[in-house]
Amino acid sequence: MIIVSLNIRGIGGGTKASYLKHVIAKEGAEFVCLQETKTTNLSDNRCFVLWGDNNIGWLHNEGVNGAGSILSLWHKEASCYDRHVVGSDFIAIMGEHLKSNRSCVVLNVYAMCNISDKISL
Amino acid sequence: MAWCLCGDFNVVRREDERKGIRRNSSQKKEIIDFNNFIETNSLVELPRIGKHFTWYKLDRTAKSRLDKILASEEWLQIWPSCKQYIQPRVVSDHYALVVKSLVIDWGPKPFTTIDAWWMEPAFKNFVKEKWRCYKVQGNSLSIFKDKLKLLRPERLEYKCFWVSRF
Numbered sequence: 001m002i003i004v005s006l007n008i009r010g011i012g013g014g015t016k017a018s019y020l021k022h023v024i025a026k027e028g029a030e031f032v033c034l035q036e037t038k039t040t041n042l043s044d045n046r047c048f049v050l051w052g053d054n055n056i057g058w059l060h061n062e063g064v065n066g067a068g069s070i071l072s073l074w075h076k077e078a079s080c081y082d083r084h085v086v087g088s089d090f091i092a093i094m095g096e097h098l099k100s101n102r103s104c105v106v107l108n109v110y111a112m113c114n115i116s117d118k119i120s121l
Numbered sequence: 122m123a124w125c126l127c128g129d130f131n132v133v134r135r136e137d138e139r140k141g142i143r144r145n146s147s148q149k150k151e152i153i154d155f156n157n158f159i160e161t162n163s164l165v166e167l168p169r170i171g172k173h174f175t176w177y178k179l180d181r182t183a184k185s186r187l188d189k190i191l192a193s194e195e196w197l198q199i200w201p202s203c204k205q206y207i208q209p210r211v212v213s214d215h216y217a218l219v220v221k222s223l224v225i226d227w228g229p230k231p232f233t234t235i236d237a238w239w240m241e242p243a244f245k246n247f248v249k250e251k252w253r254c255y256k257v258q259g260n261s262l263s264i265f266k267d268k269l270k271l272l273r274p275e276r277l278e279y280k281c282f283w284v285s286r287f
Contacts, residue, residue: 001200001222005127007176007188007215016212023208027219033127070128090128102123102199109128 001079001097003031003106010038011050011071021052030078030097033108034071047073057081061091063110072108124193126164129176129215130155131187134166140174141183164191167220171207175216190220232269234276238283247279248272 004023008016011034024032032051040062047058055076063069072091074081078098085092091108132155133139139148159166167190175188190205197203200222208217238244257267 001125001203001220003125003127003190003220004217005188005190005220006217007129007213009213009215019212023217023219027221029219035129094122097199100199104123104125104196104199107124107126107128109126109130111129111131 001031001100001104001106002027002029003033004029005033005035005108007035007110009036012039017050020050024051030075031093031106032071032073033106034073035069035108035110036067037069037071038067039069042071047071051075059084059086059091059093061086061088063088068110070108070110072106074106122193123195123199124162124164124191125196125220126189126191127218127220129188133186134159134189138174138186139183140185141178142185159191163194165194165197166191167203167205169205169207172216175207175218177210177214179214188215188218190218230273232273235280235283238279244279244283251275 004020004027006020006023008020011017011020020032020034023029037060042058042060044056044058047056048054051073053075056073057076058071058073060071061069068089070089070091072093074093074095080096080098081093082095082103084094089110092105093108094103094105096103132151134152134156136144136149136152142148158164174184174186176186177184192203202224203220203222206219206221208219210216251272252268255268255271257264257271259267
């Protein structure tokens with residue numbers, strides 16, 4: 001499993017999007033965890049542009065006033081989405097990694113405050 | 122279940138993971154809580170390749186290692202050589218982390234035995250017997266090579282026997 005994680009501090013500008021696309025392509029990423037996207041209106045198209053591919057699944061947690069907003073993206077060829085849990089400061093995606101045929105959870109975290117909540121997952 | 126936690130935890134595991142920030146008692150508690158969380162959930166912080174700090178204040182007066190990748194034991198069973206690679210900093214005041222497991226191919230593995238084995242008739246007979254059983258085709262050189270290849274895993278059988286006598 002290849003994962004890219006970045007606190008991007010806003011995905012507004014084109015520079016950030018093109019950097020992200022570059023890293024994803026270079027590393028052959030299968031899953032991407034972004035923190036502090038600082039945006040509220042995300043669409044399929046916007047996420048496809050971020051990755052540079054159309055076969056993408058994504059889940060966005062807008063947070064409060066854009067603070068603590070997190071975005072998880074995955075390539076549908078690499079993993080098969082099963083279910084998710086979203087909390088105030090995390091997104092957990094459960095699914096099957098197709099290459100290894102194993103099910104796993106990727107948890108995208110931003111500033112875990114009340115850690116004990118996560119254990120109950 | 123195989124778990125992987127990625128992100129900006131906004132907390133560190135040791136005091137030396139933060140520089141340029143005034144220390145207070147609540148930070149100490151955060152560190153203890155975070156380590157307890159890691160321990161109680163049997164998580165492991167993946168080995169890091171690259172920079173020590175993952176966040177720099179823009180004027181470089183403060184730096185911390187806030188971004189981390191934690192994984193469960195089951196995760197490491199699936200991807201044993203999994204590591205976190207810190208990327209160069211480009212667009213954010215945080216560095217991007219890449220989780221990947223590189224399996225390095227070191228090329229053909231040599232055939233090895235212990236010299237002492239050859240002094241024992243039992244080992245010679247063991248090799249002779251195995252050698253006769255292998256059905257390999259080709260020219261004499263490739264037959265020799267292929268038979269060594271087949272013998273390679275089987276010599277471990279002898280090794281166990283040899284070790285058990287000590």
